[in-house]
Amino acid sequence: MAEKDTLKSSTESRLAPRDSNALTSRRVAAFAVKEVLENNNPLEQVLAGQTDYQTLEPRDRAFARLIAATTFRRMGQIDAALKPFVRQRPTKLVYAALQTATAQLLYLGTPPHAAVGETVAMLKSRGSSKGFANMANAVLRNIVKEGQKYAGSQPPKVNIPGWLRGEWERVYGRQAGRKMAVQLMKDPILDLTVKSDAAGWAEKLGGIKIGAETVRLSKIGDVTALEGFEHGEWWAQDIAASLPVQLLRDVRGKRVLDLCAAPGGKTLQLAAKGAIVTSVDKSEARLKRLEDNLFRTKLEAEIICADALEWSPKAAEFDIVLLDAPCSATGTFRRHPDVLYNKTPKDVSNLVRLQDKLLPKAGQFTAPGGTLFYCTCSLQPVEGQPRVDKFLQNVPEFRLIPILETPELALPEASFFKGGLRSLPYYLEDKGGMDGFFMAQLGREE
Template structure:
């Protein structure tokens, strides 16, 4: 007798577990940072999640890295034998779950349950799902007293904290680390009418002229994005280009230009900008942003040290650096760098600064800047350059040029912003990225 066709099955695949996809993405992001040294943001590029889940994943991953030192300290105290070897993403699963339990408004049982599900779903971590359950439940039950015992500077690597104590003193070092624990607000540079755009977007105008938003959804959905009225740029990152003064009609080189915030500033001010960067991918984004903004610049994909270049009325060099001033926005930086990286970067900066200096016309300006808190990449770099190059003189920065932030002007006349500047009752609305900038003029 021939087989009869089977009736169609009414069985349906199980419904997705709410919130699991967001936790999985956050865990993958943290695992990428810890296991492969990837940048935290890379995990979210091209992620196919609903906006709400994507936002939650970013929040969990961001808090996990901002409080990584505290979380690690607590997990170490709860795991007598340490993290099991060959356990795959178990560490990342525990870190992201602990971040939710300790620092986010997430029900403890949800954080524990979803972490256990993630462990069971991985071939390497599933054998330790019971351990994950026990550790996280104990953490949830004792979080208040355990968190109170965590050292105040646990969220900054000890080698980095030691450097900041020496450079800035004990009080300012602690203020820097405190500022870096809070996710910062969104800063915008606007082409015109900062006060008007602040009112439309529910933000406020900072003393420096940037617009800071108290809260926001997806950036492309904000009013003014599509029409190119503004671009995202930390308030501190917007200051170095302003040190060039009026640039309308001048030929200006923006070296190491991507992602392009400074290029946009200069082009919007009327300069003929040549934007140079070695990364073609990042330059594609720069070009897309300029198109959206209705601005123009000559874009050059080249290694600065090998580029024949030319001469310009003004040159802005935003040199590659340790980026320790951006930890509040990129918390993985604190744990991705090591002390030896700074010496290597300082040597690269020295060579780039010499190259940039050769492009400045007599009487022209050179602004050198880095988003680093390390003196070797800032004050010491410029002092050594001036000692070698008598053809250049420092043009001191004034408080009036940077919104009255007198505390951001060094005794030598350079710009030095710290994450702890611009205090506010709401920590999310306070602070700046850490930046250094010096303005130099070629004599003659």
């Protein structure tokens, strides 16, 4: 039971908003939770689209984001705490306000007068929710008294939607499912991929070196304020996301195509290692982030805004093609817990069909004797090995190049399966975990 009840955020005290913005921060968080659940949009997209969010100071935006993210991390336990006291489900926005207030009371250490008072005031400020204010006040006062008892009676796994939890336990085992559920409840860490001297940068930044090129910091915070940001010595990138480029080994002087490249961490890695990089993505906004990071890091790559399925390069073939395919992104739940709630089984099926189109297209861009590297940041088995198996059956000139180890990083033997690599979020759990990824390396015959 202690494991369920003691994993509380360490960031509440430093992110608590000033009184003038307290109500706005809480309104932003409640609206964001409602929108994610109702329309299956990513949390960051929902937040960025709110005028109220944009008018908040950075500290207050961070607090609103923390409330919303914590609500998704603890959704199952929060609902269990509310169930005895909410006899008839109110409107979606009112219920989201109850969820976000409960997250503050049970997991963020917010004083009851602040969480309850501001939530009630928020509901009173809107005509559509004014009539629920007294009910919310009564419910939240019961949460203060007994909420921890009801939330704490639930195991961590209830915070993962049933359709995902069932599949993960079936494929990876119940113990793995439990460990992933515990990892979901923890505050996320920050990984930085450095151009060089990871050990030196770990010392400068007060972090630890893990793997060959990653510095890990215990808290995310304001990355722009860290030493080395302004001069482009590093960029934020989870260690799992950095592995594909590392596994490609020596890329110096090679023509490399980074398909579906944005936001561009792998492009930066490739350019830093001396590759001649072409980066293709259909999102202009996300490519702008890549352009900004290339400028900051003083690295070079050709950037093309195009749909990979329709694009035709001037030079038809590349020595290496890296396809980080669009996927459900369920493996990123440590930093984006909303991915567990903004995807559906239908979404996964649609993404699988897209992956089955993109892999052969990427194969066409791969030169004879070249390498095609496929990866997804998904925990859904169907977005991994079956896609590679289908591709190899239909495109016989490619063969699997088994991945047998990871540079300076000891992963469990179970990670290396059928020649591919599978990471799970609780790997490196003593150091903060890692994203869930599937990776496979394929070679084209000469």
